Amino acid sequence: xxxxxxxxxxxxxxxxxxxxxxxxxxxxxxxxxxxxxxxxxxxxxxxxxxxxxxxxxxxxxxxxxxxxxxxxxxxxxxxxxxxxxxxxxxxxxxxxxxxxxxxxxxxxxxxxxxxxxxxxxxxxxxxxxxxxxxxxxxxxxxxxxxxxxxxxxxxxxxxxxxxxxxxxxxxxxxxxxxxxxxxxxxxxxxxxxxxxxxxxxxxxxxxxxxxxxxxxxxxxxxxxxxxxxxxxxxxxxxxxxxxxxxxxxxxxxxxxxxxxxxxxxxxxxxxxxxxxxxx
Amino acid sequence: xxxxxxxxxxxxxxxxxxxxxxxxxxxxxxxxxxxxxxxxxxxxxxxxxxxxxxxxxxxxxxxxxxxxxxxxxxxxxxxxxxxxxxxxxxxxxxxxxxxxxxxxxxxxxxxxxxxxxxxxxxxxxxxxxxxxxxxxxxxxxxxxxxxxxxxxxxxxxxxxxxxxxxxxxxxxxxxxxxx
Numbered sequence: 131x132x133x134x135x136x137x138x139x140x141x142x143x144x145x146x147x148x149x150x151x152x153x154x155x156x157x158x159x160x161x162x163x164x165x166x167x168x169x170x171x172x173x174x175x176x177x178x179x180x181x182x183x184x185x186x187x188x189x190x191x192x193x194x195x196x197x198x199x200x201x202x203x204x205x206x207x208x209x210x211x212x213x214x215x216x217x218x219x220x221x222x223x224x225x226x227x228x229x230x231x232x233x234x235x236x237x238x239x240x241x242x243x244x245x246x247x248x249x250x251x252x253x254x255x256x257x258x259x260x261x262x263x264x265x266x267x268x269x270x271x272x273x274x275x276x277x278x279x280x281x282x283x284x285x286x287x288x289x290x291x292x293x294x295x296x297x298x299x300x301x302x303x304x305x306x307x308x309x310x311x312x313x314x315x316x317x318x319x320x321x322x323x324x325x326x327x328x329x330x331x332x333x334x335x336x337x338x339x340x341x342x343x344x345x346x347x348x349x350x351x352x353x354x355x356x357x358x359x360x361x362x363x364x365x366x367x368x369x370x371x372x373x374x375x376x377x378x379x380x381x382x383x384x385x386x387x388x389x390x391x392x393x394x395x396x397x398x399x400x401x402x403x404x405x406x407x408x409x
Numbered sequence: 410x411x412x413x414x415x416x417x418x419x420x421x422x423x424x425x426x427x428x429x430x431x432x433x434x435x436x437x438x439x440x441x442x443x444x445x446x447x448x449x450x451x452x453x454x455x456x457x458x459x460x461x462x463x464x465x466x467x468x469x470x471x472x473x474x475x476x477x478x479x480x481x482x483x484x485x486x487x488x489x490x491x492x493x494x495x496x497x498x499x500x501x502x503x504x505x506x507x508x509x510x511x512x513x514x515x516x517x518x519x520x521x522x523x524x525x526x527x528x529x530x531x532x533x534x535x536x537x538x539x540x541x542x543x544x545x546x547x548x549x550x551x552x553x554x555x556x557x558x559x560x561x562x563x564x565x566x567x568x569x570x571x572x573x574x575x576x577x578x579x580x581x582x583x584x585x586x587x588x
Contacts, residue, residue, distance in 0.1 A: 140465040144500050146472045151493035158487040159539050166488045173481040181436040192441040256440060260484055261447055261552045262528075262536075262544050295484050301485060308543035329548050330446045 147347050167278075171316035178299060218293040231397060237285045238400045243352075243365050244283060250274050255299070264307040264330045265290075268399060271298045279360065281402045286391035287366030288312065288353060289399050300401070305367065307329060313354040314367050315391055319344040323355045325367060325387060334368055339383040341376050349373070358406050366390050416470065423574035430570065431455040432478055434563065439483070442559065447552050449559035450525060451567070452479045456495040457502045457524035458517075458564055458571040465503030467575075474498025487539055494535060498528040517568045522561030529553045 159164050238251050252270035270276055272295050282289040282302045290310065293303035305309055308329040312335060314325045321343040325334040339345060349370040355363020368387035376383050442449055452475040459475070460468030476492030484491060502524050530553060533544040537540040 140500065140503070141470060143466060143469050144496065147469055147496045151473070151489040151496070154489040155487040155493070155539055158489075163488075170481055170488070177432070177436075177482050180433065184433045184437050185440055188437045188441060257443075259558065260439075261450070262533075262541075263485060265485070303485075306545065309541065328494075329546055332548075348458055 175296045175298055232399045244362055244402055247362055248403045250276055251398055251400050253398055254396050264304040266302050268300050268302055271296050271300050273297045274302050275403055276300050276401050279405055281361045281404055282399050284391045284396050284399045289391050312358045314351045315354040316345055317350040317352055333386045333388050336387050337384045341380055343381055343383055345373050345385055347373050360406055362404055421487035426576045427571055444555055447555040447568040449563050450556050451563055453495055453525050453528045454521050454560035454564050455567055456499040457521050458568055460499035460502030462571050462575045464506040465500045468499035469496050472496040494528055498524055514565050517564050518561040521564035522557040525560035526553045526557040529556050
């Protein structure tokens with residue numbers, strides 16, 4: 131009896147854990163629980179300094195390892211940098227990185243789109259530590275007037291929307307995330323469709339386009355801004371890279387589009403303080 | 410009783426330390442260890458190692474805690490999705506407690522890699538049940554494979570740490586037995 135009890139007890143523990151988890155998952159999934167959101171946001175705020183310290187400690191090590199693996203490239207790059215340094219010294223230029231940053235911030239303040247909407251400029255701090263979400267972390271949060279759902283743009287166009295915002299940082303869900311959809315309009319023809327993310331580093335999948343729509347390769351896509359849209363209108367989203375002809379019997383057309391923003395090289399983004407409800 | 414209590418406090422402190430180290434490693438690895446945009450799931454690897462070290466009963470709870478930490482700090486999917494996955498992985502690994510020979514790096518690598526691959530598959534399956542079916546995509550096999558390999562490699566570092574923190578010193582460790 132004792133043996134039977136000790137062997138079945140862990141199964142009860144597992145059952146208890148599963149039931150607890152399923153309850154919380156259901157609450158969070160259906161109710162969008164603010165308690166869980168607050169706990170998450172507080173935990174992330176608390177962990178951020180520790181994570182930063184750990185990263186700063188590890189960075190020299192990983193840089194050294196990277197240097198070992200890329201010795202040939204580094205040797206070549208080193209020679210180039212020496213030449214570049216001499217040029218820079220003779221010209222007495224200012225810090226190039228600082229100038230790049232300033233230019234990017236300046237460009238963000240003078241965008242040709244969404245320039246009548248208030249926004250907060252934030253620095254991209256991290257890639258999201260997950261294999262299933264296309265997301266980035268930025269260094270501004272609710273203390274700076276950012277809220278969940280706000281659209282995020284960069285110099286090229288639409289980046290995504292705020293998925294989570296704690297006091298000092300936020301997570302931006304990129305438009306390439308497979309759970310994100312964007313209402314779009316084709317600039318040339320005016321046709322509308324829905325662009326959906328296909329995962330990290332992959333093109334957008336645009337569907338719900340009328341079957342007789344005039345859509346061609348290289349057409350530009352902008353946000354449609356239709357009623358109750360999550361994004362303001364006329365923000366550039368991408369360019370059509372593949373527009374196959376519909377087959378007979380198809381009820382809609384489907385095309386592929388490449389996002390305009392290079393997500394891997396963003397330094398700064400602008401969070402638009404805009405939501406559909408307030409418009 | 411006092412001695413037992415002292416031992417359990419020490420074990421608790423060590424356990425917290427292990428989970429803390431794994432959390433920091435996850436944060437660091439996410440920024441510095443990326444292969445084809447895939448990052449290791451250190452807390453999943455830790456759950457598997459804990460299960461192998463302490464068995465299914467304690468493993469299920471510690472795996473659950475590791476998953477909660479991952480849910481809180483690193484993910485935006487519904488809370489406790491990872492917790493239930495990691496608990497299950499730790500439970501299953503716990504069933505094999507005693508069959509793993511500590512100090513055999515190849516075996517630690519292999520078992521953690523397989524457990525991590527299964528863990529990712531479970532996570533994606535449970536996610537699909539809650540409406541996150543998009544995780545099943547063409548990239549999934551690559552993610553499963555690379556997470557398995559990376560977790561296996563990290564297990565070589567974490568294995569001794571978990572063993573130091575959680576292995577029962579008065580219970581003889583398994584040895585390769587000649588039949």
